Structures are given as C-alpha cells and as structure tokens.
Amino acid sequence: MSKLAEKTRLGVHFLVLLMSLAATNAWAQSSEDYHPFLTDKYQLQVGLFAPSMNFDIQASGRVPGDDIDFDKVLGIDDSERTPEIAFRWNFGEKWMVSGQAWTTDSSGGAILTKDVEWEDLVFQAGSNVRAGVENSVIRVFFGRRFSTGPQHEFGVGAGLHWMKVNAFIEGEAFINGEASGFQRGSVSSGVPLPNIGAWYYYSPAPHWLLSARLDWLSANIGNYKGGLWNSAVGANFQISRHFGIGLQYQFFQLDVDVDKSDWKGKAKISQKGPFLALTATW
Numbered sequence: 001m002s003k004l005a006e007k008t009r010l011g012v013h014f015l016v017l018l019m020s021l022a023a024t025n026a027w028a029q030s031s032e033d034y035h036p037f038l039t040d041k042y043q044l045q046v047g048l049f050a051p052s053m054n055f056d057i058q059a060s061g062r063v064p065g066d067d068i069d070f071d072k073v074l075g076i077d078d079s080e081r082t083p084e085i086a087f088r089w090n091f092g093e094k095w096m097v098s099g100q101a102w103t104t105d106s107s108g109g110a111i112l113t114k115d116v117e118w119e120d121l122v123f124q125a126g127s128n129v130r131a132g133v134e135n136s137v138i139r140v141f142f143g144r145r146f147s148t149g150p151q152h153e154f155g156v157g158a159g160l161h162w163m164k165v166n167a168f169i170e171g172e173a174f175i176n177g178e179a180s181g182f183q184r185g186s187v188s189s190g191v192p193l194p195n196i197g198a199w200y201y202y203s204p205a206p207h208w209l210l211s212a213r214l215d216w217l218s219a220n221i222g223n224y225k226g227g228l229w230n231s232a233v234g235a236n237f238q239i240s241r242h243f244g245i246g247l248q249y250q251f252f253q254l255d256v257d258v259d260k261s262d263w264k265g266k267a268k269i270s271q272k273g274p275f276l277a278l279t280a281t282w
Contacts, residue, residue, distance in 0.1 A: 035203035040281040041090050047277025049084040055133045057167050058265040059119045059187045074131035075110030100139040107132030118185040121173040129171030136164040153201040163191040187263040209236040226256030244279040
C-alpha cells in the first residue's frame with residue numbers, strides 16, 4: 001500500500017470517528033433524561049440472529065414412529081446466522097404493537113447408525129440420507145404500557161406467533177419391508193399460536209437501556225396441541241439521538257403435536273443465541 005493510500009485510509013477513519021463523536025456529543029447535550037426507547041414513538045431493530053438449534057420431529061404413518069433428532073441422527077447443521085427484524089409502535093398514551101420475524105433453513109446428511117421411520121418410509125441403518133428443516137417465525141404482539149418511574153417501563157399483553165415448519169428426509173428407502181429406491185418424505189405446516197406476554201425496560205443512563213421480554217403459551221387449538229416460549233434479555237447503547245446498537249440473548253422453543261391429513265406427528269424445535277442489531281428510534 002502506498003503512503004498516499006495509507007494516509008487517505010487513516011484520514012477517512014479519523015473523519016468517521018470525529019463525526020461519530022460529534023453526533024454523540026450533540027445528542028448528549030440536547031438529550032432527554034432517559035433512553036429514547038422509553039420516549040420515542042417508533043423503534044426498529046435490524047440485525048443478525050445466530051442461534052444454536054435442535055430439531056426433534058416425528059411424522060407418523062400407519063404406526064406411530066419415534067421422535068427423530070435431526071441434528072444428531074441426520075447430520076443437519078445445528079447453528080446458523082440469519083437476518084432478523086423487529087419493530088415497535090407506541091400509540092396513544094399507554095398502548096403499543098410490536099413485531100418480530102426471522103427464518104432458519106438447515107440441511108445436511110449422514111450415514112444412519114439405526115433405522116429411521118418417516119411416515120410409511122423406512123431408511124435403514126447404513127444408508128446415506130439427506131435431511132433438512134426450515135422454520136419461519138412471525139410474531140405480532142399488542143400490549144399495555146405501565147410506567148413504574150421515569151427510568152422504567154413494564155407492560156403486559158397478548159399476541160400471535162405464526163410459525164411455518166417444513167421438514168424432509170430423502171434417500172434409499174423401504175416400504176413394507178421391500179426396497180422402493182430413492183424416496184423423499186416431507187411434511188409442512190403453518191402453526192398459528194396465540195400467546196400472552198410481558199416485558200420490562202430500565203434505563204440507568206440516557207445512552208443505556210436494559211430489557212427483558214417473555215412470551216408463553218400452552219393450549220389445544222384446532223389441529224395443534226402444545227406450547228411455546230419466546231424470550232429475550234439484552235442491552236442497547238444509543239450512539240446518537242436516533243441510532244444505536246443492541247445485543248440480546250434470545251430463546252425460542254416450540255413443542256407441538258400436529259394432527260392434520262398431510263402431517264400426523266409432532267415437532268419440538270429450540271433456538272437460542274445472540275441477536276446483534278442496529279437500532280433506530282424516532
């Protein structure tokens with residue numbers, strides 16, 4: 001690298017640093033007493049969710065089979081980095097609506113160490129199979145805000161999780177004990193589950209916000225029976241008046257029995273890991 005290029009690069013970095021410090025200082029001098037998440041009408045978080053995952057899924061045929069651990073038995077990836085978006089709109093004096101969405105899509109392959117039953121297909125020990133699971137989560141939540149002090153916010157409400165689950169296994173299979181060649185067995189279902197929940201914000205200083213959130217459900221609804229947990233704890237640092245950086249640790253678990261014509265079985269899906277995001281408030 002030439003000396004001119006090196007000086008140019010250093011100059012650009014120095015200019016960016018000065019602009020960041022100026023923006024932070026200007027906001028600090030004109031700031032309200034507490035973090036904008038407590039006062040602004042809109043919040044937006046866009047970032048990367050990096051969960052470790054576990055998928056136990058069953059697709060029963062004429063005879064109910066066992067749960068299959070997709071990452072251990074079938075070799076699918078048990079970690080992923082996926083985009084996530086979350087938003088919140090405070091309206092009226094005390095009400096809010098928020099949303100959250102992300103999708104994971106994992107696949108892999110393995111040489112089976114034991115027989116695997118999937119609907120009416122049997123993949124025998126020693127055979128080479130591929131498998132995959134796609135899980136999409138969309139959360140909408142409506143709540144009532146309560147202020148327990150100028151630095152605090154507590155709220156409760158109800159919402160809806162819409163979850164799309166697709167899973168497949170493919171390879172050389174047997175049907176009724178006879179070789180049937182290459183087969184692919186797949187199931188897919190959209191799972192709508194309402195839930196109740198609560199959240200808490202605490203701002204120890206204008207630039208900082210600590211947060212916690214919990215959604216929960218256990219119910220029998222139509223073709224689905226089971227429950228879910230969706231929780232997060234984290235912190236946000238406000239870089240300027242309208243922009244910040246947030247880091248949360250998220251935990252999501254779905255445990256549901258499915259009784260539909262195209263899928264009779266169950267799914268237990270867990271995802272947990274950090275969510276790093278750029279945040280905007282206005």
